[in-house]
Amino acid sequence: MESTKLISYIRHVVSHEFRGPLAGIKAVTFLMRRNPTPDQVSDYVQKIDQKVDTLTHHISDFLDYLRIKEESFEIHPEIVSSREQIEKIIHLNKQSISSHMINVSELPDVSITVDPQRLQQLLSILIANAVKFSPEEKHISVIVEIHSEEIHISVQDKGIGMSDKFIADLFDDEKILESNRTMPGMGLCLYIAQHIVKLHRGQLSVTSKENKGTTVLVKLPILK
Numbered sequence: 001m002e003s004t005k006l007i008s009y010i011r012h013v014v015s016h017e018f019r020g021p022l023a024g025i026k027a028v029t030f031l032m033r034r035n036p037t038p039d040q041v042s043d044y045v046q047k048i049d050q051k052v053d054t055l056t057h058h059i060s061d062f063l064d065y066l067r068i069k070e071e072s073f074e075i076h077p078e079i080v081s082s083r084e085q086i087e088k089i090i091h092l093n094k095q096s097i098s099s100h101m102i103n104v105s106e107l108p109d110v111s112i113t114v115d116p117q118r119l120q121q122l123l124s125i126l127i128a129n130a131v132k133f134s135p136e137e138k139h140i141s142v143i144v145e146i147h148s149e150e151i152h153i154s155v156q157d158k159g160i161g162m163s164d165k166f167i168a169d170l171f172d173d174e175k176i177l178e179s180n181r182t183m184p185g186m187g188l189c190l191y192i193a194q195h196i197v198k199l200h201r202g203q204l205s206v207t208s209k210e211n212k213g214t215t216v217l218v219k220l221p222i223l224k
Helices: 003-032 038-069 082-096 116-132 164-169 173-178 189-199
Strands: 078-081 101-104 111-114 139-147 150-157 203-209 213-221
Touching (some): 003 038, 078 082, 082 101, 082 116, 082 139, 111 116, 116 139, 116 189, 116 213, 189 203, 189 213
Antiparallel strands (some): 139 150, 203 213
16 A cells, blocks of 8 residues: 555545534534523534544544554454344444434344454444435345354445445455545445454455445354
8 A cells, every 4th residue: 555545545534524523513512602502402412422423433444444454453252142242233323323214134143253342343334334325215224144154144225326336446445545435434434344354254245236225245154
């Protein structure tokens, strides 16, 4: 990776992904000085919290990317219940996402060896992307199935979709760093998600049709 590409990417993120949330926080703090009602204060605090979360996610993604390139990105696997872990992750995402309905299939219960925090990061990335690129269609589906010695987790949306070329570029960090994307905010998150899956000896794939929606499928081994 050339340092100039990384510098260019940092400039793009700071200009576009950081400036928006910071401007939003500034606007809300201005409104809070104008004697707001208690309900308005509650709404303003929630908006600030959302903006801070956005900034935190961008910073975390960038730091994780650097760890991947430095080969210091680690997982700490544990033997856990698939149902218990996925239920917990879905619950957390439902709490933080009010704009969309997350529909979940019946969850099978098998033992899997995963890093619980990284599994939460992985599924949260996939759900957040599905929400982000489905501005009109408000239903996101999470489908979990057992296939032989694997657990398959699909996150599906009926949003704007992607072309085949765009899908190929999602996992090429050089392309991500050097291009100004037509889908702002995508950034490095799926690149990081794929790395998380690989460290768990799994597979991640994306199928999509423009204006029809996208399905991201994660396959992870189950414990025998």
